[in-house]
Amino acid sequence: MIRMLLRVLGDEYAKPMRRTVALMTVTAVLEGLLYALLLPVLRALFGDTPSDAWPWLIAFGVSVAVYAVLRYVSDLSGMRVGTTMLRGMYHGLGEHLARLPIGWYNAARVGEVSVMASRGLLAAMGVSAHLLGPFISACVTPLTIVAVITVFNWQLGLAALVAAPLVVLTQRWTARLMAANDADNAARNNEASARVIEYLQAQPVLRAGGRSGERFGLLDDALQGVERASRRQTMSVLPGAVGLTVIVQAVFTTVLVLGTYLALDGDLGAAEVLSILVLAARSADPLLSLSDIGGKLRTARAELDRLDKVLRTEPLPEADQPVRPQRFDLEFDAVTFRHGDRTVFDEVSLSVPQGQRLAVVGPSGAGKSTLLQLIARFYDAESGAVRVGGVDVRQIDPAVLMAQIAIVFQDVYLFDGTIEENVRLGRPDASDAEVRAAATAARLDEVVERLPGGWAANVGEGGASLSGGERQRVSIARALLKDAPIVLLDEVTSALDPVNEAAVHDGIERLMAGRTVVMVAHRMRTVQRADRVVFIDDGQLAEEGSHDELLRRGGRYADFWSLSMVSGASE
Structure with a gap:
């Protein structure tokens, strides 16, 4: 005992x-x-x-x-x-x-x-x-x-x-x-x-x-x-x-x-x-x-x-002599990853040059969010390598890796505290002016102005006192404040009303400017902002190219685009 x-x-x-x-x-x-x-x-x-x-x-x-x-x-x-x-x-x-x-x-x-x-x-x-x-x-x-x-x-x-x-x-x-x-x-x-x-x-x-x-x-x-x-x-x-x-x-x-x-x-x-x-x-x-x-x-x-x-459960292993990446391009080199008995990726290879935007499209359950999680090293690939700036993420100190990445999820979780405290999670030592500037860029200032208490307003557990769009603005302001060179976006506008979607898109554009971006897209019009698009299905990259190129091919991506346009028109 x-x-x-x-x-x-x-x-x-x-x-x-x-x-x-x-x-x-x-x-x-x-x-x-x-x-x-x-x-x-x-x-x-x-x-x-x-x-x-x-x-x-x-x-x-x-x-x-x-x-x-x-x-x-x-x-x-x-x-x-x-x-x-x-x-x-x-x-x-x-x-x-x-x-x-x-x-x-x-x-x-x-x-x-x-x-x-x-x-x-x-x-x-x-x-x-x-x-x-x-x-x-x-x-x-x-x-x-x-x-x-x-x-x-x-x-x-x-x-x-x-x-x-x-x-x-x-x-x-x-x-x-x-x-x-x-x-x-x-x-x-x-x-x-x-x-x-x-x-x-x-x-x-x-x-x-x-x-x-x-x-x-x-x-x-x-x-x-x-x-x-x-x-x-x-x-x-x-x-x-x-x-x-x-x-x-x-x-x-x-x-x-x-x-x-x-x-x-x-x-x-x-x-x-x-x-x-x-x-x-x-x-x-x-x-x-x-x-x-x-x-x-x-x-x-x-x-x-x-x-x-x-x-005693083993965490992800850390390198004895970690390497700090000097660039911010991304690469998947023959990556295989399984979740239980299911193969999510089977020797998938792709690259994202520094400063470019990659959109990831595919049916539900295809592994789009998993791709982002492998970049952030929430998991380790079973074989192959995920690299940031040419360095395998397993050779990078976890704190250093996360310092280079800003993530905006579809489902935003806020801690039970004030709006300002939740924004400052992006960079706790930021000045008040920097916090306000990030909020303005994310159009969070509009939310703060109409809330009783302003910046001191309590968001409740999980952000319960805010709407989904308002929580997304807090998340984007947090990411802007972090000012990381790599941005990962996971279907951030899929469940928003038109007003909040417009505000969030505005903040996302500022967030993506000049950064390496990988975005999982649910609404296809978001994809048009990307430099390149990959269509994932059944553990493989089914198609890859620019938006216009993929439409001309008339493959799976073109079918998805057509369905998206019909769905958008019906809305």
Whole structure:
């Protein structure tokens, strides 16, 4: 458990955790040794001169004071390590998730990462802040007490020591019972979390269908699954808890009977027997608490195990000696890429000279957006190479690569903050004048002027308080502010009304000026602004050339153009 925790923490937090574990262990040992002073105290009290107990009582009081200080320091250390570690792990998990390939993310990951970022990280903090100290005390203090008993009488010490292997076996048995249900319980919780998010996101659809007052069946089923899994997990703990109680009570009874026998036989005095029974009773309390602490630790371990698996997921590899591109032309050299069992690209080759515009056209699912993602290295090609300025993107530092690229997606996500904060994501150190200039070029200033609060207006989670066209203007302003030499556009006007489309096109023209551009086009009239057009279908470049050339050929692109014109006329 501790080894896994140290691995999850990493080197930065592992050293403070080791110090905390060492301090807690010393504290637990001192707690066990304190009870050794009971023997001379009781001997004196039952002897001819009870006043001889005073020096031992004073020593006991001093030891208690030292123990109290150590316990306070060790608990405080655990709390500090826990809270500091929680902040660091949030940052570490976020940085790691940001380096994972986009293909790692799927619908099932939403609930999983949501649970992990809350319960998983809190479990890691809880181990060091609340569980580690009691667990070490429950293990080390009874063993120290047994060692003290053995010093006074080896027979009683051996009798008490019998509890150790029995307790270990019981804990392992309980762990196996819990492990059988833990995976199912975690899966049910992840599914329920995903269903809750789905239920919230589906409110417009449910209300439009007149089902807002009904219970959401999928969510209901998921919650019932959580209930059943939780019940099974609780029942799996019960045999271990009962078994631990029986073992501790049986060993205590054995020590009591053996102590009585030795006292009646004259091998031990009444004071010694009473002292050892007190010690045995005191060691029983922490052992019994192992059932509750052990259950919580096993639950925390399961969360840590899932967190550890994510942290050990290999991100995209980085070059040992990264190369910085000096040009901004783009090239696909015999690129093959598969998504699951589907081949998206099969040895595709194309090039985009610096400063030119390439339009990518094709049917839905042909891989147009994937082409942009390969340029930005959201994925790595399975074979072949994607190059920027003649340098393979795998040889470029990821931060340097992203600094050269501005991306405008069809579906724009804005963070819950002000308009200005969302625009500044493009370049946080930009001056106010530069931010305003980018907004004007994207025609975002028109939106700012009519919003209450202006630049300080909050856009809501995901940009919910803005329309799709307004969110696109924020995205374009952000890209303009970044001022990157390469621009990737992913169907940015496909779902806009005519007014917003005109405004967005205006901003896009300013964004594309003088830059290397790759645009995925849904509306065919956007393609006319490109220097070259490629038509992608079935993992291949079906056609390539200028807009006019492809129309003259009368192939697939010409058919698409004709359908686009008919669709545009009907609109």
